[in-house]
Amino acid sequence: MIKSQCLDIKSLEERAMVIRRHVVRMLAKAGSGHPGSSLSTVDLLVALFYNKLRHNPQQPAWPDRDRFVLSKGHACPALYAVLAENGYFGVDKLDTLRQFGSILQGHPSMKITPGIEISGGSLGQGLSVGLGIALAGKLDKKDYRTYVMLGDGELAEGQVWEAAMAASHYKADNLCAIIDQNGLQIDGFIHEIMSSYPIPDKWRGFGWHVIEIDGHNYKAILSAYDEAEKIKGKPTVIVAKTIKGKGVSFMENQVDWHGKSPSKEEAERALAELK
Amino acid sequence: MTEMIATRQAYGDALVELGEKNKDIVVLDADLSKSTTTAKFGKKFPERFFNMGVAEANMMNTAAGLATCGKIAFVSSFSIFATGRAWEQIRNTICYSGLNVKIVATHSGVSVGPDGASHQCIEDISLMKTIPTMTVVEPCDAVETRKSILAAVAHKGPIYIRLGRAAVPVITKKEDPFSIGKASALRNGKDVAIVACGALVANALTAADMLSKEGIEATVVNMHTIKPIDREILVKVAKQVNAVVTAEQHVLDGGLGSAVATVLSGNYPVPVEMIGIDNRFGQSGEPDLLFKEYHLLPEDIVLAAKRAVGRKKK
Numbered sequence: 001m002i003k004s005q006c007l008d009i010k011s012l013e014e015r016a017m018v019i020r021r022h023v024v025r026m027l028a029k030a031g032s033g034h035p036g037s038s039l040s041t042v043d044l045l046v047a048l049f050y051n052k053l054r055h056n057p058q059q060p061a062w063p064d065r066d067r068f069v070l071s072k073g074h075a076c077p078a079l080y081a082v083l084a085e086n087g088y089f090g091v092d093k094l095d096t097l098r099q100f101g102s103i104l105q106g107h108p109s110m111k112i113t114p115g116i117e118i119s120g121g122s123l124g125q126g127l128s129v130g131l132g133i134a135l136a137g138k139l140d141k142k143d144y145r146t147y148v149m150l151g152d153g154e155l156a157e158g159q160v161w162e163a164a165m166a167a168s169h170y171k172a173d174n175l176c177a178i179i180d181q182n183g184l185q186i187d188g189f190i191h192e193i194m195s196s197y198p199i200p201d202k203w204r205g206f207g208w209h210v211i212e213i214d215g216h217n218y219k220a221i222l223s224a225y226d227e228a229e230k231i232k233g234k235p236t237v238i239v240a241k242t243i244k245g246k247g248v249s250f251m252e253n254q255v256d257w258h259g260k261s262p263s264k265e266e267a268e269r270a271l272a273e274l275k
Numbered sequence: 276m277t278e279m280i281a282t283r284q285a286y287g288d289a290l291v292e293l294g295e296k297n298k299d300i301v302v303l304d305a306d307l308s309k310s311t312t313t314a315k316f317g318k319k320f321p322e323r324f325f326n327m328g329v330a331e332a333n334m335m336n337t338a339a340g341l342a343t344c345g346k347i348a349f350v351s352s353f354s355i356f357a358t359g360r361a362w363e364q365i366r367n368t369i370c371y372s373g374l375n376v377k378i379v380a381t382h383s384g385v386s387v388g389p390d391g392a393s394h395q396c397i398e399d400i401s402l403m404k405t406i407p408t409m410t411v412v413e414p415c416d417a418v419e420t421r422k423s424i425l426a427a428v429a430h431k432g433p434i435y436i437r438l439g440r441a442a443v444p445v446i447t448k449k450e451d452p453f454s455i456g457k458a459s460a461l462r463n464g465k466d467v468a469i470v471a472c473g474a475l476v477a478n479a480l481t482a483a484d485m486l487s488k489e490g491i492e493a494t495v496v497n498m499h500t501i502k503p504i505d506r507e508i509l510v511k512v513a514k515q516v517n518a519v520v521t522a523e524q525h526v527l528d529g530g531l532g533s534a535v536a537t538v539l540s541g542n543y544p545v546p547v548e549m550i551g552i553d554n555r556f557g558q559s560g561e562p563d564l565l566f567k568e569y570h571l572l573p574e575d576i577v578l579a580a581k582r583a584v585g586r587k588k589k
Contacts, residue, residue: 063345110343110372117343119372125364128333132340132348135325139301140344159364162333170325 007050009218015085016046020247021274022081022094028267030098033106036257038078040182040215040242041149045082047221048147048178057087060114066144067117067133071126072151072180073107074259080104080113088115124157126150127177131167134175134235145229149178153185155196161206167235168207176228177208177237180215182244186258203237215240247274279442282473283381285417286438287312289424290349294320297428302349303338305331310440311351311381331356335364335376342374347428353387354380354396354437358403370406370433377427378403379436383413384524385552385569386441386474386562395557401529403435404502410455411502413437413523415476416445419499422453430455437473439524441562444477447497458505460512464492467580468512471522472498472531475550475571479522482576493580504534506542513543518583522550522576546586548579 007015019042027033049055053066070079077097084091089103096102103112107121118129130148137144154160167175179199187193196202200210209231213220221240228236244258245251248270262270294300294316303325308314317324327334331352338348350357357380358365369376380399387395404411412427412434414420420438427434434455451459461476462483471479476497483493494512498504513519519539521532532549539545552569566572 118339118368120368122363122367124332125336125368128336128364129340129343129368131333132337132342133344134340135337136341136344136346139322139346159330159332159336162328162330163337166327166330166333166337169328 005050012046012050012218015050016042017274018085019046019078019081021271023077024248024262024267024270024274026077026081026094026097027261028264029095030261032098032261033077034074034259035262036184036244036251036254037072037075037151037182039246039248039251040244041075041078041180042246043216043218044149044178044180044221044240045078047218048225049082049086051222052225054144057115060088064142064144067130067146069117069126069130069133069146069148070108071120071148072123072154073121075180076108079108083115123151123154124159127160127163127167130175131163131170131172134167134172135170137174145174145176147176147178149180152179152181152183152190152196152199155179155199156194164203164206164208171233172235173232175235177235179237179239180242181239182242184244184253184255184258188255199239203239207234209234209236210239211236212239213241215242216246249273277444277446279444280417281440281442282414282417282420282438283312283440285420286379286381286424287315289421290316291319293424293428294323297347299345299347300349300428301325301341301346302351303327303334305329305334305352305356307352310353313349313351331361332364335361336368338376339368339372339374342376347375347377349377349379351379351381353382353394354399355382355394358396358399358435362402365433366406370408373408373432375431376433377436378434379424379438381438382440383437384439384474385557385565386439386524388441388562388565389559391559392556397524397526397552397557399437400501400523400525400531404534405529408432409502410434410500411437412455412500413473414499415473415497416443416447418445418447418449419453423499426453426455439474443474446477446480456500456503456505458496458498458500458508460508461495461497462493464494464516466491466493466516467518467520467584468494468496468516469520469522469576469580470496470498470509470531470535472501474524475522478571478573479576481573482580485573485577486580491580491584498531501531501534504538506538509535509538510542513539513545517545518587519545519547520550520576520579520583521547524571525551527551527553546583548583550576550579
């Protein structure tokens with residue numbers, strides 16, 4: 001069995017800085033993509049991939065691996081950077097994001113990118129996929145766990161709640177949803193465009209165990225992942241409050257940085273902050 | 276008297292048969308398992324049967340997740356909900372990922388009857404065949420349904436199988452060969468070819484008998500696989516008879532007829548007349564009356580055959 005590395009918090013924070021620097025450079029090079037939504041997910045991803053997941057980058061299809069599904073597929077630059085730093089493919093590949101012939105498509109493609117569990121990018125679909133993986137695990141009596149990351153804007157998709165109902169009905173306690181609650185969607189603030197609040201009450205109503213955390217606090221993130229694993233008989237959702245564009249002052253909490261890549265000059269300013 | 280069996284009944288029986296042999300087979304339904312007949316599998320193998328409630332989008336992607344773990348996931352509902360409600364899940368998650376999900380939908384066509392237009396799916400062939408990499412099959416009877424379900428298991432990747440609610444005559448035999456993408460001629464004639472799928476194959480055979488009495492000899496092709504369509508047989512029969520009629524229980528836009536016309540126009544252009552539903556919704560009524568109203572009867576095929584023959588180059 002392959003275990004996670006279990007780094008201390010300082011090391012995790014250092015990894016996160018490396019990932020954020022990759023994200024900024026990748027998007028500047030690509031000339032398009034989603035910096036705000038990628039940067040808000042970084043700490044949740046780093047904690048998961050370095051300290052929690054049982055996975056084997058040399059054997060991405062290892063049948064007993066824990067699974068991670070990125071339902072908010074537009075945040076894939078962060079996931080690609082984490083996968084590359086974990087050894088799923090060369091870090092040099094990150095420079096090819098969104099280019100013709102690249103293994104790193106604008107939204108995740110499982111057929112060409114090692115470590116991607118499902119092709120996606122169309123919002124609302126990942127939790128259902130995660131449920132299918134979780135049901136297969138129960139059927140096969142395997143103890144792997146399945147994690148699905150969703151955005152808070154994504155919660156407006158009705159299919160999320162179909163999946164929430166079904167996961168609870170099937171007592172999928174091997175399934176853990178992570179909500180990257182950065183408070184923003186493409187057209188503006190969640191509360192202005194389509195409020196998904198109060199998020200925790202909705203999930204409780206659907207029969208889920210709910211953990212609310214600061215999505216940039218490693219101690220809180222790690223303890224939430226541990227708690228989720230211990231909850232039996234129902235699925236767990238971690239509602240993680242995050243900051244869109246986290247780490248780059250001029251991107252933080254700015255609607256405009258949802259889907260706009262930084263210019264060369266902006267990327268340099270961002271990288272100067274990410275040290 | 277020809278035996279009458281609904282294709283959906285053969286589906287449930289085939290699932291039970293396969294479920295015994297192959298432990299990787301799982302079945303999902305959206306609260307229609309008695310109608311789609313997947314309940315037969317659910318009764319026999321409850322641990323491998325997932326009733327997902329009235330939530331088709333979630334069902335499709337749950338099947339996708341199961342398929343990523345090596346399961347062969349059969350997903351069933353009425354065709355309008357499976358292919359219409361959940362089209363984008365099929366496109367973006369199942370087909371784009373190349374997953375081993377078998378979508379077997381029942382209640383296709385106006386032969387659904389009294390439930391009316393909302394439940395009579397006449398667009399599903401078009402909806403499914405337009406997705407890159409998708410395979411689309413519509414068996415003509417219960418015997419061929421069993422074979423198509425077996426073939427779906429052997430087939431790697433996504434497939435759509437179109438079944439009906441109403442009983443249809445059994446016109447093929449157990450020993451007849453079946454493989455996806457390989458059509459067969461059920462009878463041969465020199466004057467015109469009728470290319471049909473599903474319930475219209477039986478009507479095409481009746482039409483051929485009627486035409487024969489008037490001195491017109493028709494070839495009848497059972498085109499059970501609409502995608503990938505059997506180009507070879509189409510070009511071969513077109514060269515032999517120089518006039519083609521297509522027949523399907525589906526809108527004319529994007530169905531079997533347009534697939535046949537695409538092949539023939541690019542390879543061997545001959546007059547093509549199409550039997551199908553022309554830009555209308557269905558309505559309540561018994562199947563036989565609806566077939567008359569929407570011009571799907573053998574008599575309609577006979578008229579189309581005569582038109583096609585009349586258009587041949589002298």
